[in-house]
Amino acid sequence: MRLSLRTVTILAALLVALPVFVARTFTQAVSPEAAEVQLQLADMLYEQGRFIEAFDAFELAGTVTDTRLRRRAFSGKVRTRLRMAEFVGAYDDAKVLIDLSPRDPEAVTLHGDALWALGRFQDSEQRFEEALTLNPESSRARHGRARSLASRSQLDQALDEAQAALRLSPRDGEIHHTVGTIYERMRRYEEAANAYGSYVNLLPNKDRSVKAAWSRAEVEFLRAFKSKVPFEADPAVWKQLHVVPFRTVNEKVMVKAKVNKGAAMDFVLDTGSELTVITRDVASRLGVKAISETLSAGVGDFGLRGLQVGRIDTLTIGTLELRNVPCLIKNPPLRGLPTREAESFSPISLGLSMLIDYGRQELVIGSELPQEPYDYRLPLRVHRLAMVQGMVNDDPANFVVDTGGQVISISTDTASGLDRDQSVRQIPLKVYGTSGWDKDAFLLPGVHLAFQGIQYSNFPVVVLNLRAPSILLGFQLGGIVGHKFLSPYRAALDLKTSEIRLKRLPGGAQASN
Known part of the structure; x- marks a missing residue:
């Protein structure tokens, strides 16, 4: 399952479709005994992946006046809302939780998770560090730190933190999933597949979600590389800067690229896509075979869309040549649009930095960019x-x-x-x-x-x-x-x-x- 975003010709390929839940409002407080029963029920439902029902039980338990039980209830509400992708609601509940337990490391970590879910990454980092000050053995806080380090491309440090979190909580599926994403960015596909596989194995038996299906498909896709090194290149390629001319067409940057030694063709420079993208016709003509299928869902009325993922043997962009490049194949193609779906690539998805000069019409790609004056x-x-x-x-x-x-x-x-x-x-x-x-x-x-x-x-x-x-x-x-x-x-x-x-x-x- 792959993501691609584009504005005005916006393409948003997605992995998951989670239910949206509008919670009922409970106005009458329950007794401590009833709240305890509701919390036990909510925990059981949560472990079974029945998040909507779990949330109902947590919310009812949260009406209790006992502070200790309210903390448990609001902790559960935050965790459940995060699983249901109710980001604003999770943050609102996290604010209540932190008022109830301002120095509790679990509450501080959940507050950090809720801030992360709102896209407030710097604020969430501070909360994870505060939680680790309160409890250096907090697996969830270390997971938060790992995720933050990975987002700043500090992958070695991120992996160390994520593995430390796993040693503390080996049955936390989300940590396994984060380890998989880090390994995947490090191009260590077999280890990434193992981590995703562990995530899948920890899912409830009845989990038939799109996310679970994607994870299984991702394991298949990554393991299909076997001994092939993803993004393989001659050592000199990683050390040099690759300067590629481009032209701008309808406010899109177009470069020439070759797939599997074929003729040069137009590719859109698209940092809104997490993978190199080719159409079905190009894949068929140039021998790019699909490895597995995935689901995507994007902007538009059709909702979920099935696509394929494959591997390009060689991708050549100017002096940059990479082998074994993962790609998204737009198959089946989308019809009824005013323009054909285009080939595209992103240096970021290749693990490379980029400098784009709209004045000179030049794109510079490399592992390390020159330091220049900036405004x-x-x-x-x-x-x-x-x-x-x-x-x-x-x-x-x-x-x-x-x-x-x-x-x-x-x-x-x-x-x-x-x-x-x-x-x-x-x-x-x-x-x-x-x-x-x-x-x-x-x-x-x-x-x-x-x-x-x-x-x-x-x-x-x-x-x-x-x-x-x-x-x-x-x-x-x-x-x-x-x-x-x-x-x-x-x-x-x-x-x-x-x-x-x-x-x-x-x-x-x-x-x-």
């Missing part, structure tokens, strides 16, 4: 996709950095949380994604955006339903920044330093305008 430096996170922190009006939000996108967008969840003039007209838009047309997209004027020193005042943004990719990623997406955001700059996305460096080009438009 702005923004923290970069990578969790399947590249992300940057921003502010929407007065609220923090994380944005996918999507070179394949065109405009600046925010999610419907972000828009619904804004304190704004309801009389401002929402202008309907025609937007399509991986699942067809999104009939609910609209243009929202008068929004203030800030990315440290970069500000957009009284700015019109596209509002998109990013609920599904948020579920996949495990945290709420604030929006997407694309060509509109990046094109005034010489922009470096540096994995080694975990930062985005922006140098304004001569004549580059001022963001505040």
Whole structure:
């Protein structure tokens, strides 16, 4: 299961489809004895993966006046809401929990998990460190630290922390899953498959969720590499900078690339996709065979969409040549769109940093980028996709950095949380994604955006339903920044330093305008 985001031609391929639960409201407090029964029932239901029913029981138990029992109930509510991808509700319950137990390491960790689920990564890091100060043996806090380190591309340290967490809680499936994602980014596919397999084995027997199906398919896909080294290249390739010319077509960066030594063809530079993407026709013509099938769900009316994953023998982009490159095959193709689905790639998905100069029309790819003067430096996170922190009006939000996108967008969840003039007209838009047309997209004027020193005042943004990719990623997406955001700059996305460096080009438009 793979993720790909794109704005205005927004593509959001997803892994999971979890149920959305609207909780009942309980107004009458239960006795301590009844609360204890409800908590035992809730724990049993949670372990069985029956999260909606578990939440009901936790919520009822939470009406008790006994502080100790309320702590247990709200702890369960937070954990359950996180599993159901109810990110805002989980954060609301975590605030109650932390008021009840401000110095309890489990409560502090859950508060950190809830902050992470809102995309407030820096705040969540601080909470995990506080929890570890209170209890250095907290497996969940160490897991939080591992996940945070991985998002800053500090993979060796992240793996150490995740394995330490596993030694403390060997039956915590989520930690196994995080270990799998770290191994996968380290290109250690057999170990990643083993970790995902452990995650699957720890799932409830009745778990038939899309996420469980994806994990099983991922194990099959990773093990199909066998002795083949993913992203294999000659040693010199990793040490040099690869300069690739590009042209801009409809605000998309197009480069020439070759698949399996075939003729050069256009590829979209698309950091909104976690894998190299090819169409069914290209795969058939150039001998890229599907290894396994996966499910995706994206922006549009069709919902879930079945796709294939495969392996490109050689991918050549200028002087960069990689072997055994994982790819997403758009099969079956989506019909009824105004443009054909395009081939695309992202240096970030290849494990490489990139520098894009819209003035010179040059893309630079390498393991280590040159240090150059910059006007702005923004923290970069990578969790399947590249992300940057921003502010929407007065609220923090994380944005996918999507070179394949065109405009600046925010999610419907972000828009619904804004304190704004309801009389401002929402202008309907025609937007399509991986699942067809999104009939609910609209243009929202008068929004203030800030990315440290970069500000957009009284700015019109596209509002998109990013609920599904948020579920996949495990945290709420604030929006997407694309060509509109990046094109005034010489922009470096540096994995080694975990930062985005922006140098304004001569004549580059001022963001505040």
